[in-house]
Amino acid sequence: MIKWLRNIGPGTLIAAAFIGPGTVTLCTIAGVQFGFNLLWALTLSIIATIVLQDMAARIGIITNKGLVEVIKENIPSSFLRKLVLILIISAVIVGNGAYEAGNISGASLGISAVLGQKFSRFYPLIIGTIAFGLLFIGNYKVLERILILLVLLMSISFILAAVLTKPNISELIKNAFIPTFPDQSLLTIIGLIGTTVVPYNLFLHASIAKEKWQMKEDVSIARKDTIISVILGGLVSMAILISAAAIGTGSVSNIIDLAKALEPVYGSSAKYLLGVGLFAAGITSAITAPLAAAYVANSCFGWNAGMKDVRFRLSWSVILVIGVVFSTLKFAPIEIIKFAQIANGILLPLIGMLILWIVNKSSVLGTYINGWFQNILSVLIILITVVLGLKSILKVIELL
Structure with a gap:
């Protein structure tokens, strides 16, 4: 346990x-x-x-290379290699620039x-300045520790809010494992x-895993880290859904509306709990999105x-500046986001198959x-991502 914590x-x-x-x-x-x-x-x-x-982390640790580097090396066709790289750059860099505004606004x-x-x-300028300062330090260990603290803060905030609603545990367990498809729920599921x-x-994980671990034997530690962290993140998402379900129907469109709805029952603490959680969620994503790009x-x-390389810093700075500008001007970059959704809808199953x-x-x-078991699971998941990608693309071009 001590080794894992380190x-x-x-x-x-x-x-x-x-x-x-x-x-959120x-x-x-x-x-x-x-x-x-x-x-x-x-x-799911x-x-x-x-x-x-x-799989992405394992590739990074064993090859000691980023995911894009490994993909480039293993695609023999020059045309296909360039096509994949263009799609990756479009979806990740341009898309992250658009979504960064949402992170900062949140x-x-x-x-x-x-x-x-x-x-x-x-506030957007303050958030952008904090993110810039943390990224500019250029020290992975410092950045990692700060993000861990923010994730813990976010987790405590949202999970405590869910506990306060006193949900029915048997109902939670049943709905967590038995799929149901209520009317008009398909797009929400997607x-x-x-x-x-x-x-x-996937790109971010491969890159930071190779920086964190250099020994092949560390793959098992990396796997434990992935499993525990992703489950924790999933529980946070579930906690938000559980908190929202407690109020039933109402005019709730975001987490702050939810805080207001819970306030009559749980007092002003709901506003502060969910506000702190949303701040932590926004600033962590505001850091990781430019870093991934x-x-x-x-x-x-x-x-x-x-x-600390100028080119590396310039890359994340562009994403961060776009996010701050869009957020400050209250500008919704609809066309860029639509493009990003289409690109991501293609990118996820494609990258899944390549991995x-x-x-x-x-x-x-x-x-x-x-x-063999990992392959069966992977194939099923990739099939799901293909369906999700197609649905996402059809939704964007208004055919769904």
Whole structure:
């Protein structure tokens, strides 16, 4: 246990990345509209995320390379290699720039819940400055420890809020494992899974895992880190849904509305609990999204740059500035987000298939290739991501 505690880190960053304001809002809406009925979608998301992230981390540790580097080396066709790289850059870098505004806006909303609206126009700039400072330090260990603290703060806030609602435990267990499909719930199910199984997290995990661990024997420690961290992140998502389900129907569209709805029953503590949780969720994602984009750019262009390299810093700075500007101006970059959704809808199953192909190549991973059970799980998950990707694309082009 002491050895594991010393090695904890990369998995927690992945949990920090997928529990952002978008996930918080979607879980809130799912709970208000469908009660506990969609908890099973989060259980499925946890399993899928563990399987995919474990493979990505294993590739990073065994090869000591970023995921993009390994993909480039193993695609023989020059045309296909360039096509994949263009798609990765488009989906991860451009997409993260668009979604970064949501991360910063979410963190700002959390501050507003605690400190009030008086200086709200300055909150995005404050969040951006904090994220810039942490990223500029360029020290992975410092960044890791700060994010772990923020994730713990977020977890305590949301889980405590769920406990306060005193949910029916037997109902929770039943809905967490038995799938149901209430009317009009399909897009919400897709959203719950899609906000947890995130393509850019695969690139991020491979890159930070190779920095954290250099020994092949560390794969088992990395797997424990992934499993525990992703389950914790999934429990946070479930806690938000459970809290929202407690109020039944109502005009709730985000976590702050949920805090207001719970306030008559649980007092002003609900506002502060959920506000602090949303702030932590927003700022962790506001850090990890630019970081992931920088790692992808680093691998795509073959820079082999460290975190203090000017090119690396410039990459995450661009994403961060876009996010701050969009958030400050209250500008919703609809067209960019639509493009990002289409690209991600294609990217996730594509990257999933490429990762599955690579983790079955003994020439790359040696004895650390997938076993038969891992392959069965992986194939099922990739099939699900194909369906989700198609649905996401159809939704964006307004054919669904």
